[in-house]
Amino acid sequence: MSNQHINPTVRPVDPFDPQEDARCLKKAMKGLGTDEKSLTNILSKRSYEQRMEINVYYKTMYGKDLQQDLQDETSGHYRDALIALVTPLPCYYAKELNDSLRGICTNEDVLIEILATLTNNQLKAVRNAYVKNYGKDLESDIIGDTSGTFRRLLVALNNAGRDESSVIDMSAVERDAKALYNAGAKRLGTDEDEFIQIFCQRSYEHLRVVFEQYKILSGKEIEQSIKSEFSGDSKECLLAIARHVLCPSLHFAKRIRGAFKLLTTKHNQLIRFIVTRSSIDMADVKIDYKTKYGHNLEKDIKKYSGGDYSKLLLALIAEN
Structure with missing residues (x-):
């Protein structure tokens, strides 16, 4: 991308x-x-x-x-x-996902990391490798091991339906920035559906400009709003998407740093x-x-x- x-x-x-x-x-x-x-x-x-x-x-x-x-x-x-x-990368990612979904504890970090950062074609190849190597459907395993908003986010990402064009339509950008503002910072409670649709469907290029417009509208960085509107794994998943959109190399620098513990x-x-x-x-x-x-x-x-x-x-x- x-x-x-x-x-x-x-x-x-x-x-x-x-x-x-x-x-x-x-x-x-x-x-x-x-x-x-x-x-x-x-x-x-x-x-x-x-x-x-x-x-x-x-x-x-x-x-x-x-x-x-x-x-x-x-x-x-x-x-x-x-x-x-x-x-082969699809098999490697499929193994990491399978390992994270097996056993008593689900490793949410791995699910977020892989599903929130791969392209549509990469995700489709991983899904195929998952079925081939483990005889199971990745979406079914995600549904069986997660719940609530987090589950819906992962299912949406796994669907691999993100727009990948690089064309930016400013009227669509302004609509999405306003929709996010109305769904979160402007109201009591959060319209989670709006966040899921925009974060999981729009192209990275489009989202980057949406986040800029969002800041103008709300006076807040998108990360600030995610942290105040969401909690737990849903929050981490939306933050991973936002950070990967804004600067993939910084996102991975932080993730590598997070892997180091004495x-x-x-x-x-x-x-x-x-x-x-x-x-x-x-x-x-x-x-x-x-x-x-x-x-x-x-x-x-x-x-x-x-x-x-x-x-x-x-x-x-x-x-x-």
């Missing part, structure tokens, strides 16, 4: 020989001990499309999935990050953001991280991770 400024840290390598890469990866996992340095060097320096090509060659040459060999030959968070790198670092979250954003806008995320928190992302990665895992994450966020 045009609001996603493409400024990755992982770019396609040229010249690229997927057959040779497959051979080197196999060699790195053969015999006693694993050559982690080679695994890191290859997989952190190939674009997503190149990694998918290596997958195909690996399976053709050795009759085994690269994911399976990495699963067998590596361990811990390092293994999780390597497997994330070589998993004894309980959210490694799944950290891996997901670094693996996926390294191919999109990680160079911008790093700048926003430094501006917002006063020090480099590299510093926090070193502080909250270690060993080969740390080296792999650092390699992914270093411009190659």
